[in-house]
Amino acid sequence: MTPSAGRVPRLHLSPGTSILILVMHRKLKWRLESTGSEIIYDDDELLVLNKPANLLIAPDRFKHEPNNLYGILTEELGKAFVVHRIDKETSGIIMFGKTAETHAALMAQFEQRMVEEVYFGIVVGSMSADAGRIEVPIVESAGGTGLERETHHSGQEAATEYRVLERFKGYSFLEVRPRAGKMHQIRVHLQSIGAPLLCDRTYGDGKAFFLSQVKPGYRPDGDEKPLLERTALHAFAVSFDHPRTGGRTNLSAEMPKDMNSVLKYLRKFKA
Numbered sequence: 208m209t210p211s212a213g214r215v216p217r218l219h220l221s222p223g224t225s226i227l228i229l230v231m232h233r234k235l236k237w238r239l240e241s242t243g244s245e246i247i248y249d250d251d252e253l254l255v256l257n258k259p260a261n262l263l264i265a266p267d268r269f270k271h272e273p274n275n276l277y278g279i280l281t282e283e284l285g286k287a288f289v290v291h292r293i294d295k296e297t298s299g300i301i302m303f304g305k306t307a308e309t310h311a312a313l314m315a316q317f318e319q320r321m322v323e324e325v326y327f328g329i330v331v332g333s334m335s336a337d338a339g340r341i342e343v344p345i346v347e348s349a350g351g352t353g354l355e356r357e358t359h360h361s362g363q364e365a366a367t368e369y370r371v372l373e374r375f376k377g378y379s380f381l382e383v384r385p386r387a388g389k390m391h392q393i394r395v396h397l398q399s400i401g402a403p404l405l406c407d408r409t410y411g412d413g414k415a416f417f418l419s420q421v422k423p424g425y426r427p428d429g430d431e432k433p434l435l436e437r438t439a440l441h442a443f444a445v446s447f448d449h450p451r452t453g454g455r456t457n458l459s460a461e462m463p464k465d466m467n468s469v470l471k472y473l474r475k476f477k478a
Contacts, residue, residue: 235283242274248458252309252451253302254280254287257460260298260437265289276301291317291388299326299442300460304450312450317388323446326383326393327372327462329439329469330402331411334379338370341396345389355409356391358399365389367396373470375477378405380470382443393440405439405469416469421476434468441466 236246243259258264258276265277280287280303288310290302304310316322346362348355366386373380379402385392394410397403403411415433419425444459 235280238279238283239276242276242279244276245460247300247460248456252306252449253290253304253313255300255302255445255458258293258298258301258442259463260296260465263295264292264301276303290314291322293442294391294394294438294440296437297440297442298460298463298466300324300445300458301442302445302447309450313447316447320386321448323444324385324442325444326385327441327443327466328381328383328393328397329405329466329473330379330381330397331377331405332379332402333374333377334369334371334381334402336371338368339400340366340368341400342366343396343399345392345395354390356389356395358395363387363389365392365396367393369397373474375473378473378477380473394438406435407438411438418472421472423476434472435465437465439466439469 239246239256242262244262245257246254247257248255256276263275265275277287277289284305286305288304288307290304290310290313293299293301302313304313313322343358343365344360344362345356345365346359348357364387368384368386370382371379372382381397383393383397389395391410394404394407398407398410405411406416407413415436416439417431417433419427419431441462442460443462444457446455446457448454449456
C-alpha cells in the first residue's frame with residue numbers, strides 16, 4: 208500500500224511565525240525519532256507514526272511510564288487525541304488526531320468499520336487452511352488484572368480474517384485483518400485456533416526466539432542474544448477517508464528489524 212492524501216493548503220505566515228513552526232516541527236521530529244518512532248504522515252489534521260515495539264501509546268492505569276507517545280505529542284503540540292491503540296509490544300502504524308473534530312471523525316470511521324487495518328504476524332504452528340475467518344466473542348478474563356482477554360460466548364462479537372503468506376516447519380507468517388477493534392483481539396483469536404503469536408507472553412509461551420532454535424549445529428560464542436523477544440505482531444497498513452478532504456488515504460509502515468530477522472532465518476533453515 209502506498210501513501211495518498213489530499214494536498215494540504217499552503218499557509219501564508221509571517222517569516223517569524225514560519226521559523227517558529229519549523230523549529231517546533233524539528234523538535235517534535237527529533238523527540239519522536241529518539242523513541243524509535245517514524246513520522247509517515249503529517250498535516251494540520253492528523254499525525255501517523257510507525258511505532259517501535261515496547262513503546263506505550265499513552266499511560267495506562269496500572270503503571271506510569273513517562274516515555275509514551277501521547278505525552279510527547281501533548282507537550283510539543285499542546286493537544287493530541289488518541290484515535291486507536293496498539294499494544295506496547297506491537298510495532299507499526301498508530302494515528303493521532305490534532306483536533307477534536309478530526310478525532311471524532313476518525314473514531315466514527317472505526318465504529319462504522321470504514322477503516323481497513325492490515326497486520327503481519329508470525330505464529331507458532333502450521334495453519335491447517337490457507338485463509339480463514341475467526342468469529343468468536345471476546346470477554347475480559349475472570350480473575351485477571353483487567354488487561355487479559357479470552358474467548359467466551361457471553362463476550363463482545365469480534366471477527367478476524369487471516370491469510371497465510373508463508374509456511375515454515377513449525378511456524379507461519381500471516382496477514383491479519385481485524386474486523387472489530389477489541390482489546391488483544393488478534394492475539395486472542397489466533398490463540399483460540401491453536402496458533403499463538405511467537406513470543407507472546409500472555410497468549411503464548413512467551414519464550415524468546417533464538418537463531419540456535421532453527422540453525423542446525425549453531426553454537427554462539429558466549430551468551431546468545433535473541434532474534435525476537437516481544438510479541439511478533441506488526442501493524443503494517445491502514446486505509447481511511449481523510450477527515451478534511453474525504454479522499455481515501457492509504458498508509459503503510461515497514462516491518463522492523465527483529466521480525467524481518469526471524470523471517471530471514473526461517474526462510475533459510477525452516478522452509
